[in-house]
Amino acid sequence: AQSVTQLDSQVPVFEEAPVELRCNYSSSVSVYLFWYVQYPNQGLQLLLKYLSGSTLVKGINGFEAEFNKSQTSFHLRKPSVHISDTAEYFCAVSDRWSGGSNYKLTFGKGTLLTVNP
Amino acid sequence: NAGVTQTPKFQVLKTGQSMTLQCAQDMNHNSMYWYRQDPGMGLRLIYYSASEGTTDKGEVPNGYNVSRLNKREFSLRLESAAPSQTSVYFCASSEEYKVVTQYFGPGTRLLVL
16 A cells, blocks of 8 residues: 655745655555645645656646656655645555455645745 | 535534534546644545445545545434544545546534533
8 A cells, every 4th residue: 555755844935935846655556645734724725746747747826746766656746835734744645445346545745835924 | 616615614523523624626636635733744535425326445445434425415424422533624635546636625624521
């Protein structure tokens, strides 16, 4: 079964600074990766996903992530953050469930991004 | 187009009480899911329904039951609530049970005393 490790539980940054949220996953033959964002008291919203093709994936709100197969990583980046980016960010990987044909999402434990003025 | 809706938004139960969390989606999705979110644990899958008429256990099914009432609705029932079930519960849906985007509801905060 897949596992996802988000290396930082909290990341504080100042407004307009760049940010990188790190995500590593356990190796698999094929892997599909996602980043979700959860704003306070809300559900999860998809930021971006990697299914195949270009390893640099662009998402909403100026975020992007790079799939690195050799490093088994899928780090999320934004060149300049805003106060409104304050939220919890979850990395997730899709893999087969119980060896069958069904898939499930396995989530990391989340990284709380706090953007300070 | 409301997406995924959940009721109630917040509930307080006493140990041993039962309740049903409701979820509905209006995107004509085939697959629906129930997760729980606990601090520092991320989201863990409780049950899922790959298609109407089918349900299967996820990672943490103990203490829960589900019903896929029709294509739109997927409910989660706690028969005898325990303090360990204090959590935030999220329902999600996707077109198919494959590698596709899951869309999440706003969540239900449950406190079991």
